[in-house]
Amino acid sequence: MPGDLPPRVAGYVSAALAALGEWREAESLLWRAQATDPDCLHVYYLLYKLYFNRKRLTDADHAACMALDAAARQAGISSDWHLLNSTSCDWGNVAAPQHFYLFSLKALAFIRLRHERVAEAHEILAKLREIDPADTVGASVIESYAMGAAA
Numbered sequence: 001m002p003g004d005l006p007p008r009v010a011g012y013v014s015a016a017l018a019a020l021g022e023w024r025e026a027e028s029l030l031w032r033a034q035a036t037d038p039d040c041l042h043v044y045y046l047l048y049k050l051y052f053n054r055k056r057l058t059d060a061d062h063a064a065c066m067a068l069d070a071a072a073r074q075a076g077i078s079s080d081w082h083l084l085n086s087t088s089c090d091w092g093n094v095a096a097p098q099h100f101y102l103f104s105l106k107a108l109a110f111i112r113l114r115h116e117r118v119a120e121a122h123e124i125l126a127k128l129r130e131i132d133p134a135d136t137v138g139a140s141v142i143e144s145y146a147m148g149a150a151a
Contacts, residue, residue: 034066
C-alpha cells in the first residue's frame with residue numbers, strides 16, 4: 001500500500017485489506033475510502049482488482065472507468081482514451097497520474113478481454129501501443145494473452 005495515502009483513506013484501505021475474506025465488507029470500506037477522497041487513485045486500483053478477482057467484470061469495468069476519469073482529471077487530459085495520442089501529455093513520467101491512467105487502461109483491456117468484449121480490448125491495446133510505445137505499463141503482456149486466446 002502506498003505510504004502517501006491520506007490518513008482517513010489509509011484507515012479504510014487497511015481495514016478493507018484485512019477484510020478481504022469478507023469481500024462485501026472490503027467493498028464497502030473501499031467505497032467509503034473513495035467517497036472520502038475521490039482523487040486517491042490507489043483506491044480505484046483496489047476496487048477494480050477486488051471486482052476482477054470476484055469475477056464481477058461489469059463492476060470491475062465500472063471501477064476502471066472511474067479510475068481513468070480520476071487520473072485524467074489530475075493529468076489534465078481527456079478521460080476518453082479514443083481522443084488521446086502520443087502528444088496528449090508526458091506519458092513517460094511514471095510518477096504522474098497519466099502513468100496510472102495507462103495502467104488502468106491496460107487493466108480495462110484485460111477486463112474487457114475476460115468479459116469477452118474482444119474487439120474493444122484490441123482497440124484499447126492498439127491505443128496503448130500508440131501512446132505508450134515504450135510499453136512502460138506492460139500492455140504487451142495482455143496483448144500476447146489476447147493473441148493466444150484468439151488462437
